[in-house]
Amino acid sequence: MLNLTPTRMFFTKGVGYHRNKLQSFEWALRDADIEMCNLVTVSSIFPPDCKIISRTEGIKLLKPGQITFVVMARESTNEPNRLVSAAVGLARPINKTNYGYISEHHAFGETMKKTSDFAEDLAATMLASTLGIELDADKAWDERKKLYVADGERHFVSRSIAQSAEGHKDGLWTTVLACAVMLFE
Secondary structure, eight states: OOOOOOSEEEEEEEEEEESSHHHHHHHHHHHTTOTTSEEEEOOSEEOTTOEEOOHHHHHHHOOTTOEEEEEEEEEEEOSTTOEEEEEEEEEEESSTTSOEEEEEEEEESOOHHHHHHHHHHHHHHHHHHHHTOOOOTTSOHHHHHGGGEETTEEOEEEEEEEEEEEOOTTOOEEEEEEEEEEEOO
């Protein structure tokens, strides 16, 4: 039986502009260095024992035409100056033999930082619920980070990647994306 559990993962992001929406997406994929792959979007589980590698290292492992699994956040606009953003967040347990969560978030009118923080917060909240840690959604992100240490123990770490852009001044399609790219041995 074929094992499709990713062993490595990297993060990437990109932005593209073009008069056609699909081609702006293509340019965003090129900016993210993953345009040569056949991308398959998957849901949000970070596999146990999966190693996070650098974008540079990950890109070197890609082959043109390969089927590549990604968790992708993407947003587009053709409205001049309209802010678009996309982010992918990750929360993984300190115990690497357990699974974690990847979240995707895309928005209009949010800064890259706000979108990035939201995606990270979302992944952290999903993982915390599986670990039995209750996080108060009404508290600010920095306040909630302190709750990740319970009984003197740090339960998980989190991070995110985001891309934002203002819609092109001439009304070209503007596409932003952020991805977690999963790789196999």
